[in-house]
Amino acid sequence: MKNNNYIIKSCLLLLVLLSSVAAANQVQGVRVWPSPDNTRIVFDMAAAPVHKSFTLNKPERLVIDLSNIKGGSTLPQISGESALIKAIRSSGDANKMRIVLDLNKATKTSVFALPPTPPYGHRLVVDLFDDSPVENIPPVAIRAARDIVIAIDAGHGGEDPGSIGPSGFYEKNITLPVATQLARLINAQPGMKAMMVRTNDYYIHVNKRTEIARGQQADLLVSIHADAFTSPQPRGASVWVLSMRRATTEVGRMLEQTERHSELLGGVAEIIKDSVNERYLAQTVLDLSMNHSMITAHQVASEVLLELDRIAFLHKKEPQAASLGVLKAPDIPSILVEIGFISNPQEEKLLKSASHQSKLAQSLFTALKRHFEKSPPADSLFAQQRSREHRVSAGESLSLLAQRYNVSIDDLRHINKLSSDSINVGQTLRIP
Ligand SMILES: [Zn+2]
Structure with a gap:
């Protein structure tokens, strides 16, 4: 009996030790x-x-x-x-x-x-x-x-070259450098963080790409591709968002997979014991997040088109809805950017050039940053910076506040639309 007790105790101790190592x-x-x-x-x-x-x-x-x-x-x-x-x-x-x-x-x-x-x-x-x-x-x-997390998906890779240009250039070798440069710009921006879906020349299945983005709790998934057509004439960039029909189909599919409900509902799923109610709630959550992600994707797509228009020819001036590539997650705002036609000889040359690639990355970055400055997620640094306000106390001047918040007097004047430098006690100022 004593021996047994000793063994049990040792086993328990070992378990505790093991679990504290693994915890x-x-x-x-x-x-x-x-x-x-x-x-x-x-x-x-x-x-x-x-x-x-x-x-x-x-x-x-x-x-x-x-x-x-x-x-x-x-x-x-x-x-x-x-x-x-x-x-x-x-x-x-x-x-x-x-x-x-x-x-x-x-x-x-x-x-x-x-x-x-x-x-x-x-x-x-x-x-x-x-x-x-x-x-x-x-x-x-x-x-x-x-940080706002942007998942960047460089289209194709590995044994999947994507489209092939007239000079024999592969789409997968254009998408990766543009994606990498975009990631670098995002990571240099405080409050934003990039996550590359593929970091090198290897193949990842389309389904896996959205899973990776979901696993990183991405606020946005940006997939980068180059277009191709059977004739050499078509050219220009376009931006695609998930179509309503595909989104609805995907919602239905996710609802069928009951094991995914708890993933969607988080801790709530453990409280609801009734599968009918759980399905109803999962449907509601999915509908809400589908709405949010489709609106977000459309807004981001419009910003991206606005920026691309400055540096490239546009194939389509409005965001296009489709069910293609990674555009299948109803719960993650997703856009697919076709940066040009690789099947057009002039555009193939342009897409291969390092200078055009960095212009494309810069345009995408500017558009994404502007979107999230306008509509930051509530718990993000962007939201916090936007909501900084200061109530003026006795003895405070514009120059003192500029120094305190480490901003320029010009920026303070501008954001608060001040025509002079005099401020009043009790006045609320926005801090840029
Ligand atoms: Zn492609």
Whole structure:
């Protein structure tokens, strides 16, 4: 009996040890502690953090990558404030989380883990050292914000060359460099993050492409292709969105797969025990998200056409609806951009040129950024920046506020449509 007990206990202990090794980590809290010459940020962790960090400049940022992180990319509410930090934002991959601290100026940084000491558990500590304190800048409360995730799909790849131009050039070899450059532009933009569906010359099935985008919780899926026709004349770019008919078919298909309901409904599915109600709710959620994604896709497609019109000939001036390529996810806003006709000899030459490829990437980026500046997701950094407001107190001037928020006086005047520099106590100003 004693022996048995011992074995059971050892087994239990082993189980506990094994599960603590395998357990995914989680950020449970964020605390900011400012002092005159440094700021300490403490991330309360569920387990010992596995982390890497590096800094970027113009704009100044500290990037922390955490691995073995479970569940989503949203940070808990941040307590505390600092004059050094503009924003703390986060994004996530499967098992990974990236935290970006947007800083007001270049600072020395130090990132390290601390073991549990009551009352605290595991912690990841970030110290920002400030040898020349930012004068006259009262700290501003920091809110957690996430990056807008753009999934970029370079059409075709591997054994699938896509269309082949008259000179023998492959579509797959145009889509990848344009996609890669677009991703680079997006990743350099604070508040946006790109995720490449394929990163090199290999084949991925169309169904898998939308799954990858869904797995990354993408706000938008952009698929890049080049058009082709049997005669050499047709030319120009076009932008395609999911057709209503295909969207409805896909909704029906997703509803048939009951195992997908919980994926769609999140935690709610566990509360509803009744499959009829679950199906009804899944239908409602899908209809709502289908509406949202189709409207979003149409708006983005229009912005993209507006930009492409500046640098390329347009084959179609309006967004086109179709059920082609990756345009099959009713729950993710998706567009497919045909950047030109590879079957047209002149356009094939143009599409092969590095300078035209970078113009295309730049146009796509400008259009996407403008769309998300106009309609940012509520929990994104873009939304946070758009909603910054300041109520004027006694003794404050336009130049003081410009300094405090690290913006130019011109921008403040412009966004608030001020004809002079005089502001009144109690007046609410928008901060760009
Ligand atoms: Zn294609």
